[in-house]
Amino acid sequence: MDSQNTYWQDRAALEWQVELGVTDAILDAPLDRYDLDPVPAKPAPVAEMAPAVVQAADPVAIARAAAEAAPDLPALATAMAAYELCEIKRGARNAVFADGQPGARVMIVGEAPGREEDRAGKPFVGQAGQMLDRMLAAIDLGRAHADKDRAVYITNVMPWRPPSNRTPDADEIAMILPFLERHISLADPQFIVLMGNTPCQALLGQKGITGLRGNWTEVLGKPCLPMFHPAYLLRNTAAKREAWADLLALNARLKT
Template sequence: MSARESLHDSLAAALAWQIELGADEAILDAPQDRFATAQGAAGASQAPAALPAAPPSTSNRRAEARPPEQSKAGARPAPSASAPIDGADAEADATAIAATANTLEELAEVMRRFEGSDLRLGAKNLVFSDGTPGARVMVIGEAPGAEEDRVGRPFVGRAGQLLDRMLGAIGLARTAPDPGEAAYITNVLPWRPPGNRTPSSAEAALFMPFLMRHIELAAPDFILALGNTPVQALLATTTGITRMRGRWRRHEASGCLVLPSFHPAYLLRSPERKREAWRDLLALRAALDGAPVAPE
């Protein structure tokens, strides 16, 4: 057995062991675009995985001597030289780009082209929004999950089904044509983080200019902020959702009234908190019906 065959068998055995333990998704420090080209996906199944850099050997020299199209078969295209942009430069770029959008359609397009975050490299679809533009209520969640990434719409998995039932309980629906009976739904992040992890504060800050422009163009009366990420990003606080929920706040930049509440995914894990979420929904319904709101 050659050294390459031995290495292949060892790697295959290690992979099988991880699968048996329940690992079903590879997560790296940075996302990889595994959907870049069909050719890349096909080549990956035929060529052995790239090895870490090692001292030159006879086999390495033979590989280097092969033509580029053979030695790099199935390789993923390198990211654009302008992606990602780091830190403050990326946030400044996001602010300038978001300001150029004059419609929701334009905003979705500039977000799709924005190269300041490498999250886009590991996602299948931009998840921009769902529901009725112009609705009095704008629902803002954290980030897309696997199902949302596949479909390209926010809140379509189990948490989305629960959200639809919650909104329906107070007479709202994302499909309602009447803005007074509709909900318009989006997330802080438009791209799925690897492994459905919680967005980092840096990622939320990077996409905030787009969210601010989104709120301006959608022009809601009320924002239902679901979970820590949107609440802390919108209200510039580090206080957790457990203490923030049910307490009206005013979003200074837009003037909208913000009601923090639990994310439906959290309610699926902690059904005992649904009673508090129901109180929040009743408060939102009362505000829609004209009850005075005194933000803290």
């Protein structure tokens, strides 16, 4: 065989081995790998074989601990604003805590802030809020009433505006509920008004405001009256008749 052909054949074989990942072409001594006994792999310890278990933080438990640690309403507002586990918060401008007079006989619980509430940082300041003020004034109630017996205190289930004003889902309501329950406990109203489906779902575990409204029930040991949300009344003016009946029922309880 021509020596030049042998050179090119050997070079091609070497390049092929390099492409396969060979790094050492010659050892110090010949090695027959077929005579080597396979070394069984050492089994990994059981602790290493088991997948690592990472327990995710329970957002409801964290909310409950933060809420229960708040000794008063300002501390509760701070704790709620610092809560980071609700995704709704990420798209909101402000935490909307409450308005009106703490210690008022009537506490109104709405659903969630809208655009105007998100901007102002107060509940019920948009068109629905103006409707609410007119409704309350009709029975001589108000968030800034000079007579504390005729004053109201207002909050929402959700302190942050949901994206596109959507309804908070069950998981979001569950993680905020400890703050709301603590809020009611610290405000200590005599009567609670639940305006809309979301507060009924949160505090009564029920939905269907059309069937619930006007029927007195109990929340956290306090008399509670579900009512239509003012935003609903703006869209369905015929329902104002039922809303007026509910306002009269509330006023009657306040006079007893």
